[in-house]
Amino acid sequence: MRRNYVIISLCLSLLALSACHDELLNPVPESSLTNVNFYRSADDIDQAVLGIYGQLQLRKPTDYQLLEIGTDNLYMSTNTVIAGIPEVDGLTVSTTNPLVLSFWQSTYNGIFRANAVLANIDTPTDYPSGMKEQYRGEAKFMRALFYFDLVRVFGAVPLVTTPISAEEATNVGRTDAEAVYQLIIADLTGAVDLLPLKGAIASGRCNRETALGLLAKVYVSKNDWQAAKQTLDRFFTEFGSTFSLMENFGSLWQVATENNAEVLFAMKYTDGTNGHSLSTAFIPNAGVPNVVSRGAEIALPSWSLHKLFDEEDSRKTATIAEQYVPALSPGDDPIWYPYVSKYAITHTFNASGLDLPVLRYADIILLHAETLNELGQLNAALSELNKVRARAFGNTTHNYTAREVAGQDEFTDVLLKERQLEFAFENERWFDLVRKEKFVQVLQSEERNYNPANGQAQVVPLQPAAYMQLFPIPQAEIDLVGSSVLTQNPGY
Numbered sequence: 001m002r003r004n005y006v007i008i009s010l011c012l013s014l015l016a017l018s019a020c021h022d023e024l025l026n027p028v029p030e031s032s033l034t035n036v037n038f039y040r041s042a043d044d045i046d047q048a049v050l051g052i053y054g055q056l057q058l059r060k061p062t063d064y065q066l067l068e069i070g071t072d073n074l075y076m077s078t079n080t081v082i083a084g085i086p087e088v089d090g091l092t093v094s095t096t097n098p099l100v101l102s103f104w105q106s107t108y109n110g111i112f113r114a115n116a117v118l119a120n121i122d123t124p125t126d127y128p129s130g131m132k133e134q135y136r137g138e139a140k141f142m143r144a145l146f147y148f149d150l151v152r153v154f155g156a157v158p159l160v161t162t163p164i165s166a167e168e169a170t171n172v173g174r175t176d177a178e179a180v181y182q183l184i185i186a187d188l189t190g191a192v193d194l195l196p197l198k199g200a201i202a203s204g205r206c207n208r209e210t211a212l213g214l215l216a217k218v219y220v221s222k223n224d225w226q227a228a229k230q231t232l233d234r235f236f237t238e239f240g241s242t243f244s245l246m247e248n249f250g251s252l253w254q255v256a257t258e259n260n261a262e263v264l265f266a267m268k269y270t271d272g273t274n275g276h277s278l279s280t281a282f283i284p285n286a287g288v289p290n291v292v293s294r295g296a297e298i299a300l301p302s303w304s305l306h307k308l309f310d311e312e313d314s315r316k317t318a319t320i321a322e323q324y325v326p327a328l329s330p331g332d333d334p335i336w337y338p339y340v341s342k343y344a345i346t347h348t349f350n351a352s353g354l355d356l357p358v359l360r361y362a363d364i365i366l367l368h369a370e371t372l373n374e375l376g377q378l379n380a381a382l383s384e385l386n387k388v389r390a391r392a393f394g395n396t397t398h399n400y401t402a403r404e405v406a407g408q409d410e411f412t413d414v415l416l417k418e419r420q421l422e423f424a425f426e427n428e429r430w431f432d433l434v435r436k437e438k439f440v441q442v443l444q445s446e447e448r449n450y451n452p453a454n455g456q457a458q459v460v461p462l463q464p465a466a467y468m469q470l471f472p473i474p475q476a477e478i479d480l481v482g483s484s485v486l487t488q489n490p491g492y
Contacts, residue, residue: 039120042127048117049135052142053204055110057267060356061276064299065099066153066471067427072304072446074340074425075460079285079297091443091462095475095492103153104474107146111160114143119163134201137194141206141214144187145358148218151180152431155470155489159183173485174473181222188215198242203259204268204355209239213264213364220367221435228371235364243361245391250318253342258355262362266355275351282340282425284325291344301340303447303457305424308417313392318342319424336452342425362388362422366415373411378402381411388422412436434469467491 038044068074069088076089084099093100117139121132143161150157159175161183191211198207212235219228244261251257258266269275283295301320309316321341324334345354369384379402386399405411419432433439443464450457472492480486 039116039123042124042131045117045121045124045127045135046131048113048120049138052110052113052117052139053267055106055113056142056145056358057269057274057276059103059106059110060267060358061278061281062099063103063427064278064281064425066103067430068425069299071429071433072302072443073420073429074299075302075446075448077297077300080299082298085298091464091468093468093471095472095478095488097472097474100471101474101476103471104150104477107150108160110146111143112163114139114146115161115163118143118161130196133194134196137191137211138206140187141191141195141211144184144191144218145214147180147184147187148214148221151177151184152221152434153471154473156180158486170481171485172481174487181218184218185215188212188218198264204266206265209235209242210265210359212239213359216364217359217367220370221431223374223435225371225374228367229375232364232368232371236368243364245362245365245387247391249314249392252357252360253318253345253354255345255354262360263355263357264359264361264364266357268355269353271353272348272351275348275353276356277350277352278356279343279345279347279352279354280350281343283344284337284339286325288321288339288344290346292347292349294349295339296350297339299340300448301338301424303450305420306338306450307447308421310393310398312398313421314394315392315421315424319421333453336450340425357426362391363428366419366422370412370415373408373415376408378405378408378411385411385415385418388418392421439469440464440466465491 039048064074065082065085066088069076069085070091070093076085080086082099084097087093087097088099117135121136121139124132147157147159156174156177157180158172159180160169160172164172188211191206192208192215195201195206195208195211198209201207212231216228216231216235219225219231242261243264246252246257246260246262252260252262255271267276277296280292280296281298282300283292283297285295285297287294306320309320319340319342320338321344322336322338325337327334343352343354343356345352347353365384365387369381372378372381372384382400382402382405386396389399390396392398400414405414416432416436416438420429423429433442443462445459445461447457448460467490470489473486473488475488478486478488
């Protein structure tokens with residue numbers, strides 16, 4: 001195990017700071033500098049801030065292994081060799097699952113980097129006007145984002161906000177989820193005040209609009225509907241004219257149009273030199289012409305999701321590609337072989353340059369719709385939901401009506417469906433099911449391996465339990481400090 005990523009050893013020294021240029025595209029060589037000779041100039045702080053982004057760049061392309069394969073959107077391919085995926089796929093995640101450990105360690109790595117910036121930001125004296133505030137805002141935003149991921153995945157987690165010694169780290173136990181949320185809210189509120197607008201900061205760096213949008217998402221996750229409504233009202237008042245839905249959903253997933261008016265914030269990548277593996281992960285082993293010569297075929301789209309797409313829904317062809325591959329033996333029928341195509345652009349194997357959105361305007365709209373519904377404003381909620389629906393179909397003929405959606409519960413059902421179709425394979429499904437208390441109900445089974453020849457799919461029974469809505473605390477982390485300090489989630 002690489003202990004240089006766990007909390008204790010993170011406290012032993014400053015980790016190497018891998019970073020990128022201002023556009024977060026090309027990494028610079030790792031540095032062995034420590035706080036003895038680093039953090040002395042504004043440029044040092046800039047490089048350290050970019051190192052925080054770098055940690056999310058590394059983690060995000062594999063988040064689907066926990067947050068999508070564990071839902072009714074994806075299932076593992078028979079070609080999968082990645083340790084830990086079979087457990088996630090079958091909802092039998094153990095405390096020693098390597099994917100869970102990696103998520104924990106890489107996320108805390110990002111938090112450590114943010115804490116280091118905030119602890120040293122007052123040292124340099126050569127900041128250009130406004131840059132110290134920007135760097136502080138970026139570190140606060142990223143720390144909040146990392147903790148938001150942790151608290152939704154694990155619940156109560158160790159809350160570390162300053163660099164601490166290895167000895168101190170052995171006494172850091174879990175902090176109640178509500179206290180973690182309070183730090184997230186405080187950090188995002190501070191970031192809103194500190195960060196420049198999207199148009200005044202380099203592409204790929206967080207901005208004021210994103211901080212406010214994420215704050216609204218945090219309130220929705222807490223079911224704090226009044227605070228969510230106030231935050232969303234402010235967002236639309238201040239930034240409503242800044243963002244819009246792309247007319248063509250598919251253009252969100254093309255390099256030529258990845259910088260657009262719908263994406264509030266995205267992780268940046270460069271094909272070949274600083275690319276990600278997500279575009280390769282879902283491609284069939286034999287590859288796809290004009291995309292990549294071979295694929296990793298780690299996971300396949302479920303029939304549970306596939307069948308929900310209306311043929312007229314433009315999101316279908318932009319999300320799942322339907323193809324037939326040649327028969328294995330002479331005389332056999334070709335095999336119907338759908339695959340996830342949302343990230344299937346022309347790319348270098350395991351090094352795609354397609355940006356990965358962290359927050360989209362469509363999410364803001366649907367969070368607004370959810371909030372309005374919870375506050376009893378059903379008609380207004382439908383109006384918001386239908387904005388995304390109309391974009392998907394290119395017209396209003398498929399919009400939901402008050403006759404179809406007569407109450408809050410019915411609205412929640414169509415909202416979850418619309419979010420599933422809109423954000424398929426973007427790591428929202430797990431959180432949505434948990435937030436709306438549908439996890440156990442929905443994940444009773446998953447349909448896979450649909451055969452168009454007979455119209456049948458394989459129904460795979462699962463055994464979801466309420467405790468599975470949180471992943472286990474990695475046993476390796478508990479072993480480092482003791483179970484009396486770092487406790488396990490119930491059920492594991």
